[in-house]
Structures are given as structure tokens and as C-alpha cells.
Amino acid sequence: MADIRILLTDKTIAQLPTPKDGRYLARDTELKGFFVVVGKRKRTFTVQGDLRQNGKRASSVRVSIGDTSEMSTRTARATAKEYLAQISKGKHPRAAKEEVQPAAASEAVPNSMPAVEITLREAWQRYLEAHLIRKGRSEKTISSYRDHVERVFMEWLDTPLRELGMDPARVAKKHDETTKTSGPYMANGSMRTLRAIYNHARKTNRSLPPDNPADAVDWNQEERRDTGMGxxxxxxxxxxxxxxxxxxxxxxxxxxxxxxxxxxxxxxxxxxxxxxxxxxxxxxxxxxxxxxxxxxxxxxxxxxxxxxxxxxxxxxxxxxxxxxxxxxxxxxxxxxxxxxxxxxxxxxxxxxxxxxxxxxxxxxxxxxxxxxxxxxxxxxxxxxxxxxxxxxxxxxxxxxxxxxxxxxxxxxxxxxxxxxxxxxxxxxxxxxxxxxxxxxxxxxxxxxxxxx
Missing domain, CATH: 1.10.443 (hpI Integrase; Chain A)
Structure with missing residues (x-):
């Protein structure tokens, strides 16, 4: 199939036709260099840009971001912007990622004030007030989010978000444990809540790692409950x-x-x-x-x-x-x-x-x-x-x-x-x-x- 250009969202990506053979690209109309590689079995968020040295094009790099079934388009778009910014400065995103040490995160911007650590409790409260309540979400929706945060993640409430961002394996392990104790749907739902809170917090806390730790989980397969009558x-x-x-x-x-x-x-x-x-x-x-x-x-x-x-x-x-x-x-x-x-x-x-x-x-x-x-x-x-x-x-x-x-x-x-x-x-x-x-x-x- 020929490459296409559409506004990439979770819905439009889900509706993309699967190629009979080979693969094609669905390029985003909003962010240049951001696209999805659509194959027979997999769809991958990807970015591509030109590395420049001394103002001249040195090479073109393509970097995969993640599987569309494991991360939201919003998260992928935010990561794509980070990668493209690094590419425009002549840095390969993967190499730059490997060079960053957890302890050195606050040293990235010289002569700046130390980053204020925001905890999960604080990030949840901001997300609740600025997003859920302000946008008129129903009480049942808010109650579901609150249950995830205050019950499933109870022991993490006073943990800095940056600590979770630097340790995605810890989040993946929590998903595995929740799957065993509360079932696959609760495990997936709680991780979606964590992902949303983290993305919201990062808008005003740029010191947080760009990669959302919830994207590290191996999502449980969810099937629609077929319980209707004829x-x-x-x-x-x-x-x-x-x-x-x-x-x-x-x-x-x-x-x-x-x-x-x-x-x-x-x-x-x-x-x-x-x-x-x-x-x-x-x-x-x-x-x-x-x-x-x-x-x-x-x-x-x-x-x-x-x-x-x-x-x-x-x-x-x-x-x-x-x-x-x-x-x-x-x-x-x-x-x-x-x-x-x-x-x-x-x-x-x-x-x-x-x-x-x-x-x-x-x-x-x-x-x-x-x-x-x-x-x-x-x-x-x-x-x-x-x-x-x-x-x-x-x-x-x-x-x-x-x-x-x-x-x-x-x-x-x-x-x-x-x-x-x-x-x-x-x-x-x-x-x-x-x-x-x-x-x-x-x-x-x-x-x-x-x-x-």
C-alpha cells in the first residue's frame, strides 16, 4: 500500500487497514517526522529527522518509539517531540538517552534552581482538579481514578514521580503483581491512570524523564465481555x-x-x-x-x-x-x-x-x-x-x-x-x-x- 497522511489519534490508528504484504507509513499531518509504520502484525510509532553538523545535513535517522498497542498516541507524540528536538541539535536520541545518568538529571540545565520533586499524591491532586473536575468528568469516572491511585498505588503516594520515571521495571513489576491479585482488567486500568497522571504532570515538570514508566508494562489482553441476550x-x-x-x-x-x-x-x-x-x-x-x-x-x-x-x-x-x-x-x-x-x-x-x-x-x-x-x-x-x-x-x-x-x-x-x-x-x-x-x-x- 502507498503511504498516507492523516491526523494520528488512537481511533484513526485503530482504523488503519492492514496491508496484505509488506508495510506502509501513516504520516502525521500535525507533527512533521512523526508517523506509524503499519505492518501485517505490528504498528509502531516512529520518528525520522536529519542529523546536522555545522549547519549541514550529515545523515537521516529513524528511531522507533513504541508499539501502538502498548502506548497512547498522546504519549508517543510527546516522545516524538523530544526525539525530534534532540535530532535537530545533532544528537541521536538513543545515544543521548544512554548518556543521561539518573543522578545527573538536575545538572542538565546549568545555573538553574534544583528541580522540585513532585510526588504521586501531588500529581494526582493536580490532575483531579485541573483535568477531571474542570472538564466535567462524571463522579463514577473520578471514583474509578481515585480507587486506582489511593488503593492500588497506596504505597507510592509519597514517592517522587521522577523516581518511578527512572525505574520503569518497578512499574512493570507492579502491573504483574496487580494482575495476580486483582485481575488483568484492574491491572491495565490502574496503569492507564498512572500513565495519564504522569503525562499531565510532565507538562509542568520538565525535569521528569520523557519516557512514561507505564509504557514499560506488558499489557494484558482484554476481551469484550459477551454477555448479551438474544x-x-x-x-x-x-x-x-x-x-x-x-x-x-x-x-x-x-x-x-x-x-x-x-x-x-x-x-x-x-x-x-x-x-x-x-x-x-x-x-x-x-x-x-x-x-x-x-x-x-x-x-x-x-x-x-x-x-x-x-x-x-x-x-x-x-x-x-x-x-x-x-x-x-x-x-x-x-x-x-x-x-x-x-x-x-x-x-x-x-x-x-x-x-x-x-x-x-x-x-x-x-x-x-x-x-x-x-x-x-x-x-x-x-x-x-x-x-x-x-x-x-x-x-x-x-x-x-x-x-x-x-x-x-x-x-x-x-x-x-x-x-x-x-x-x-x-x-x-x-x-x-x-x-x-x-x-x-x-x-x-x-x-x-x-x-x-
Whole structure:
């Protein structure tokens, strides 16, 4: 294949085609001399520049930075800038790296003040305030980072970052130990957190070694958890859900399935977020923070689910139900823990998100539309020209209705034959729920049924 020029990011690199034979270069449009060598089995970040002596070109050098599967593009780009700067001064990056001694790092800049040692604790606090909070990251995301730092790296909190940067083997060993004690996903996740904190700290602490110590780990292979259900599995799952003790939790799990949303986003849904006229539920704080806020188009089945949740909530938690769609006896006032005993309910949480995607495909909904409904980021340049809210009123809502209809069609005769299901989702039960809802909320009957 011929060489190409693109803006190198983690996403664009992942989408690069694999050559049938040989290899090709994907050159960065932003940083000259920075590119990825794409082979059949490996993709490598690389830099190339001209070594000059006495102002004249002496030779051209090419230096590999690292495997794209083991380091982020941001880290590779930062390293590339360091290497290119050294090359422009007539120094080979590898040779310069070997000459630097750990004890001599502060002597690199003569007549300068000694470098202030920043600890992992200090770097984490700066990253938390200047990056996570300022950019509106969700509390769940922040909690995950905090768990990595304050639990996995507890014994390193007062360790200078430069000490870790000069000893990548120590970091690699920690990754191996965490893999054994907490599993491969936790080990990889904690190292991504360390890598992000280190990169952020280096922006204001140039004495830190340019190579991120987290790039030294041998990353564990991660596989997508394939736990979704197909049409044939829904009948048994609904039978389990129908006998769940708490009716608010029952509606929460059903709405998770019908919307394909992340449970963490639905936990904080408020009655004020529901617009019955437009038939939407506003998700104000999804994954990615407030800037990724979006509206879920509601099918008829989803509206009835929300009505039942509000009705049950008003009876069980009258005070908390004024603020939350899915109230609970928790510190927050809403459902805080979405897990169930697998013997009671076999699928919940992200299992239902995968099921939504599976049912959508079987129902003929396009991958693009399913991703829009699930608020996934859409790869590719053309996706940037799609205006989501313009599709919301008609197209996406009809696709949502198609998915909900497929879910309930899969129940077949069990919707009338199964007593628990009939009492929960049957027509008479829906009428009772609607009447209670109209009485307690004062919503106009005609307006409601126009929505439902």
C-alpha cells in the first residue's frame, strides 16, 4: 500500500487497514517526522529527522518509539517531540538517552534552581482538579481514578514521580503483581491512570524523564465481555424480572434494556428530565461529562415503564420520588447499586446494554442508528456532519420503537399466560398505573396518551 497522511489519534490508528504484504507509513499531518509504520502484525510509532553538523545535513535517522498497542498516541507524540528536538541539535536520541545518568538529571540545565520533586499524591491532586473536575468528568469516572491511585498505588503516594520515571521495571513489576491479585482488567486500568497522571504532570515538570514508566508494562489482553441476550433468551429473563421484590428496581432494569443506556446515567434521571410532549428523557451527565449530554427518544413501552417507575416511587419513597425517577433508601436518594444476585436476575447492567445492541441488529436497525441511540461516539470524518437532534424527533424515535417492539414481541404468549408478567405488563395493569399516575401528577389524560 502507498503511504498516507492523516491526523494520528488512537481511533484513526485503530482504523488503519492492514496491508496484505509488506508495510506502509501513516504520516502525521500535525507533527512533521512523526508517523506509524503499519505492518501485517505490528504498528509502531516512529520518528525520522536529519542529523546536522555545522549547519549541514550529515545523515537521516529513524528511531522507533513504541508499539501502538502498548502506548497512547498522546504519549508517543510527546516522545516524538523530544526525539525530534534532540535530532535537530545533532544528537541521536538513543545515544543521548544512554548518556543521561539518573543522578545527573538536575545538572542538565546549568545555573538553574534544583528541580522540585513532585510526588504521586501531588500529581494526582493536580490532575483531579485541573483535568477531571474542570472538564466535567462524571463522579463514577473520578471514583474509578481515585480507587486506582489511593488503593492500588497506596504505597507510592509519597514517592517522587521522577523516581518511578527512572525505574520503569518497578512499574512493570507492579502491573504483574496487580494482575495476580486483582485481575488483568484492574491491572491495565490502574496503569492507564498512572500513565495519564504522569503525562499531565510532565507538562509542568520538565525535569521528569520523557519516557512514561507505564509504557514499560506488558499489557494484558482484554476481551469484550459477551454477555448479551438474544430474542430467545428474553422470555426467561422477563419471568425472572416480573417476580423481583422491588418494583422500582424492576422498572429500572427494564428501562436499561429498552434504552441501551449505561446504568450510571439512568440512576440520576429526574422527573424534570422527562418531556412527555417531545417524548424524550434528557441524560444530563452521561459518560464523558456534561458536554456529552443527550436526549433519549422514548418508545411507547419506555414511556409506560417510566410512568410505572414514578407511580411505584411515589408510593414507596414519596419524598425522594419528587426528585428522582428511580428513588431508593440510599444516601443519594436514588438507586445507587444496580447489581442483583445472579440467581435472582441473571442479566443486569451492561449485560442489558449489550442485549439492546443485539436486539437492534436482529430488528434491522443500522449500526449507525444504534450507536446514536446509545450515545456512542461515531468514528470517521463524515459522522461530524450528522446533526443528532435533527434525527431525534422522527427517525431515531421510530428506530427506538422498532427495538422496543422486538423486545416485547419476543415474549409471545407468556405476556398473557404468565401471571406475574400479566399483573405487571398486562393491559389492565397499564390502565391502573396510568390512572394512578394521572391522579398523582395532574397530567392531562389526552396529553399523556398522545405521548404513550
Amino acid at each position: 430474542n430467545s433468551d428474553l422470555k426467561g429473563w422477563f419471568a425472572e424480572l416480573a417476580v423481583l421484590d422491588n418494583p422500582v428496581r424492576r422498572e429500572f432494569h427494564l428501562f436499561t434494556l429498552l434504552s441501551g443506556s449505561r446504568p450510571s446515567a439512568l440512576q440520576e434521571a429526574k422527573p424534570a428530565h422527562i418531556d412527555f410532549r417531545r417524548r424524550t428523557l434528557h441524560i444530563s451527565k452521561p459518560k464523558g461529562g456534561r458536554k456529552r449530554a443527550f436526549d433519549i427518544p422514548l418508545s411507547r413501552e419506555m414511556i409506560r415503564c417510566l410512568v410505572r417507575a414514578i407511580r411505584f416511587g411515589m408510593k414507596m419513597y414519596p419524598t425522594r420520588a419528587k426528585e428522582w425517577v428511580f428513588p431508593a433508601e440510599s444516601e443519594s436518594g436514588h438507586i445507587a447499586e444496580t447489581k442483583e444476585d445472579r440467581d435472582t436476575l441473571s442479566k443486569w447492567g451492561n449485560d442489558l446494554r449489550q442485549t439492546f445492541r443485539t436486539i437492534a441488529t436482529a430488528a434491522g436497525v443500522s449500526e449507525f442508528d444504534a450507536k446514536l441511540l446509545m450515545n456512542h461516539s461515531i468514528p470517521g470524518v463524515n459522522a461530524g456532519y450528522v446533526t443528532r437532534h435533527k434525527l431525534l424527533e422522527d427517525h431515531l424515535r421510530s428506530q427506538q420503537q422498532t427495538i422496543s417492539r422486538a423486545v416485547f414481541t419476543a415474549l409471545g404468549a407468556s405476556l398473557t399466560n404468565n401471571r406475574a408478567l400479566r399483573n405487571w405488563l398486562g393491559r389492565a395493569a397499564s390502565r391502573r398505573a396510568t390512572q394512578d399516575f394521572e391522579t398523582s401528577t395532574g397530567l392531562d389524560r389526552e396529553e399523556f396518551w398522545r405521548a404513550a
